[in-house]
Amino acid sequence: MQEKDISIAVIKRLPRYYRYLGELLENDVVRISSKELSEKMKVTASQIRQDLNNFGGFGQQGYGYNVEYLYEEIGKILGLDKQYNVIIIGAGNLGQALANYIDFERRGFFVKAIFDVNPRLEGISIRGVEIQMIEYLEEFVKSNTIHIAALTVPKLKAPAAAKELVNLGIKAIWNFAPTDLNLPPDVLVENVHLAESLMTLSYRLKEIDDAELEGTEE
């Protein structure tokens, strides 16, 4: 259980390694040195060596890293060697975008059902998955193993929807509603707060503006 001591900072960097290694694999790259990987990823080579040493170090002196092996090992660490069944609550544009995102499937995340309250969406199929009315949610979750629920409903509806999902036994919620969900501590919540991401852009734009203004004043 060597993995247990890995810092959150390293864990957060793993998906990015995974993405880069996946791109190398797609381009038929068999091996790569930490130096080359560092140039591609704009991280220092020593950081790469340190990060990957956490997992027993997959590199060999003078050879570098075996791309496929490293990709698969990091995938296992991230739990991507398993299949996750996902349902999407909210079939608006965002919910449909998630359902259409083929990349998720490649990583083991399979959209099993999409639910909405809007009868005009009923029966519309997105990549083979039909949009169902929310009344069928309970029955569906009880008769299928669902690991993750993506929540793309409006902010005001999100807390009640999340609570219902938790009552039905869902243990992981991927929340896109711009609000924090107050759920029991054993429920995993991963938030994607788009407005907050956009605000960091405006903050940085403002900083540049301020710096330029200061420049002209001098």
Add this chain to the structure above:
Amino acid sequence: MQEKDISIAVIKRLPRYYRYLGELLENDVVRISSKELSEKMKVTASQIRQDLNNFGGFGQQGYGYNVEYLYEEIGKILGLDKQYNVIIIGAGNLGQALANYIDFERRGFFVKAIFDVNPRLEGISIRGVEIQMIEYLEEFVKSNTIHIAALTVPKLKAPAAAKELVNLGIKAIWNFAPTDLNLPPDVLVENVHLAESLMTLSYRLKEIDDAELEGTEE
């Protein structure tokens, strides 16, 4: 220019303060103590006091914080007292979801145009903004002040699209393509890597599974 020394960690927490204060305002809350705010936000009261002291401290002993004042001050720090003109490149589900997101407008981000290559989308209007063909991008950017471009095109098309945007003078890119853009250092890039967010969920689900397995072994 007191703001200049504020740590990135504090800056990253500001949008969340801003969101909570906005919700308080909507509920007509006039003032709040750091203790109450701390209970709501699940952050320690001392962290809140420390964070807000960075900006001169908006609180008064025995009174707490004036919600509206604090909301507006944080908004200014985040640059939200200005208007940002946004264009969206890629009018798929995700691009349309962004264009439909009224919350952005409330914060000063106005979608001015949406571009795509798919002729079937031409002329479709999203909240009054027509989807235009990508051929019109150059003319549009040259005759309008655009602060931010949201990039929701497929991964393989993103690098070229980003480069074109930068050539046209765009200084901030909100990137949803699952790839890192290699752009000049004076261009701001804010990435939203959805697959990576999803992977942190699978990592945490796997950790719980592992812990439970260990439990049963004992």
